[in-house]
Amino acid sequence: MGDLSLKTIKFINAQLLGRKRPTIEVVAEDQTALESSPVSMTFLSTETTEEREQVLADCQDLYESLKNTEVTLLKEFHKKYLDYPFNNALPKQMKALDASQPWILYWIACSLRLMDKTWLGEPVQRKIYAKIFAASLEKGPFCGGMGQDPHLVCTYAAINSLALCDSVDDCWSQINRQAIYDWLLSLKCSNSGFKTGVAVGECDSRSTYCALSVAKMLNILTTELCEGVEGFLLGCQTYEGGFGACPQEDEAHGGYTFCATAGLSILNSLHKCNILRLAEWCSARQTAEEKGFSGRSNKLVDGCYSYWVGAVNSLLEIHGYGSFIDKGALQEYILKCCQSSERPGLRDKPGKSPDYYHTTYVLMGFSLTEHLLEVTKQTEPISVKSTTNGFQLEPVNPVFGLPAEDVTKFIDFMSQLPQVC
Numbered sequence: 001m002g003d004l005s006l007k008t009i010k011f012i013n014a015q016l017l018g019r020k021r022p023t024i025e026v027v028a029e030d031q032t033a034l035e036s037s038p039v040s041m042t043f044l045s046t047e048t049t050e051e052r053e054q055v056l057a058d059c060q061d062l063y064e065s066l067k068n069t070e071v072t073l074l075k076e077f078h079k080k081y082l083d084y085p086f087n088n089a090l091p092k093q094m095k096a097l098d099a100s101q102p103w104i105l106y107w108i109a110c111s112l113r114l115m116d117k118t119w120l121g122e123p124v125q126r127k128i129y130a131k132i133f134a135a136s137l138e139k140g141p142f143c144g145g146m147g148q149d150p151h152l153v154c155t156y157a158a159i160n161s162l163a164l165c166d167s168v169d170d171c172w173s174q175i176n177r178q179a180i181y182d183w184l185l186s187l188k189c190s191n192s193g194f195k196t197g198v199a200v201g202e203c204d205s206r207s208t209y210c211a212l213s214v215a216k217m218l219n220i221l222t223t224e225l226c227e228g229v230e231g232f233l234l235g236c237q238t239y240e241g242g243f244g245a246c247p248q249e250d251e252a253h254g255g256y257t258f259c260a261t262a263g264l265s266i267l268n269s270l271h272k273c274n275i276l277r278l279a280e281w282c283s284a285r286q287t288a289e290e291k292g293f294s295g296r297s298n299k300l301v302d303g304c305y306s307y308w309v310g311a312v313n314s315l316l317e318i319h320g321y322g323s324f325i326d327k328g329a330l331q332e333y334i335l336k337c338c339q340s341s342e343r344p345g346l347r348d349k350p351g352k353s354p355d356y357y358h359t360t361y362v363l364m365g366f367s368l369t370e371h372l373l374e375v376t377k378q379t380e381p382i383s384v385k386s387t388t389n390g391f392q393l394e395p396v397n398p399v400f401g402l403p404a405e406d407v408t409k410f411i412d413f414m415s416q417l418p419q420v421c
């Protein structure tokens with residue numbers, strides 16, 4: 001961040017909020033040279049620009065037809081979609097998710113809990129707990145399904161799922177924190193990032209965030225585990241301001257930007273990245289026409305970035321830099337373009353089918369637009385609570401991707417257990 005003062009950032013913030021983004025004008029010193037240049041500038045249409053025309057038309061049709069309609073979240077309707085797998089076998093097109101079982105459980109449990117605290121009842125919590133522990137007999141680290149190797153990203157989803165099972169006695173104390181800690185240490189790479197598995201697995205900002213989140217949630221985040229991680233994550237910021245998967249070599253992307261900035265927040269180091277560029281990048285993700293976010297430059301709007309990018313904006317907000325997005329416009333995209341009264345569940349964009357992944361991240365993104373979050377403990381910049389009244393969803397903790405209250409309760413519980421490291 002260097003020497004940019006908070007005042008300067010707030011000024012730039014006000015400009016961005018006014019949606020007067022700085023434009024770059026290319027002016028040739030010698031105009032005649034430009035005119036006689038043999039290079040002609042033609043804008044070619046690409047597959048993406050053609051697809052965007054369609055998305056734009058679909059969104060505009062919806063905005064037009066719902067112009068005078070007060071649209072709310074169809075919570076009871078979406079609940080039907082989320083309850084379905086607990087009463088029926090999963091549809092066969094979901095067989096490909098066999099290696100992502102903790103993810104499906106996390107998405108469903110989190111969505112239910114966000115819509116109504118009471119909707120994740122004890123019987124369903126018991127099923128989630130049984131399923132997660134059955135696939136990992138050592139009770140951590142966790143894998144995607146029975147007989148598979150432990151995987152960092154699945155362990156993240158498993159811990160987040162278990163954090164939602166607060167009505168199952170002894171569920172939290174059974175988690176094998178010692179085994180998870182030793183395993184996390186063994187995943188550390190020479191560049192200080194974490195890889196997803198001991199034998200094979202990618203090492204990037206996503207897996208590194210998962211390691212930090214799991215360790216923070218379980219209260220096993222030691223100096224040894226954190227050594228060099230800040231530098232690894234800071235190295236993933238690109239010239240655009242967002243973050244990529246790996247240091248010095250990647251395109252900025254919403255998913256990886258979330259992972260890197262949430263990881264830096266856990267390390268209490270977010271202020272060390274280039275905040276100004278990050279804020280500009282966040283603002284640039286939202287289009288005036290569709291009103292939702294894209295995940296990277298020149299790509300299409302997609303409901304899941306309501307969380308991946310929305311959470312980055314919330315992190316900037318709770319760290320005192322302000323907000324750089326139009327929350328009202330994002331709400332409109334979610335309410336009018338990501339849900340339809342024809343099918344329960346939330347979706348990426350008009351024309352796409354709902355799925356559990358998008359249902360969760362669209363709902364979490366919506367929650368972030370509703371609540372003003374504030375830091376609760378000075379020493380813990382990631383412990384947040386909401387100051388807003390009159391909302392449709394519970395507040396979300398933008399670092400862990402869970403309802404704020406569940407995070408606080410789980411971490412408080414873990415901090416009372418004996419140290420394992």
Ligand SMILES: CC(C)=CCC/C(C)=C/CC/C(C)=C/COP(=O)(O)OP(=O)(O)O
Binds near residue numbers: 259
């Ligand atoms: C905690 C955790 C595991 C976080 C993962 C975050 C992450 C990397 C999300 C990105 C996922 C995604 C659907 C990318 C799509 O790329 P694409 O090229 O299909 O889509 P695009 O056109 O929108 O870029």
Ligand SMILES: [Zn+2]
Binds near residue numbers: 303304305
């Ligand atoms: Zn998506």
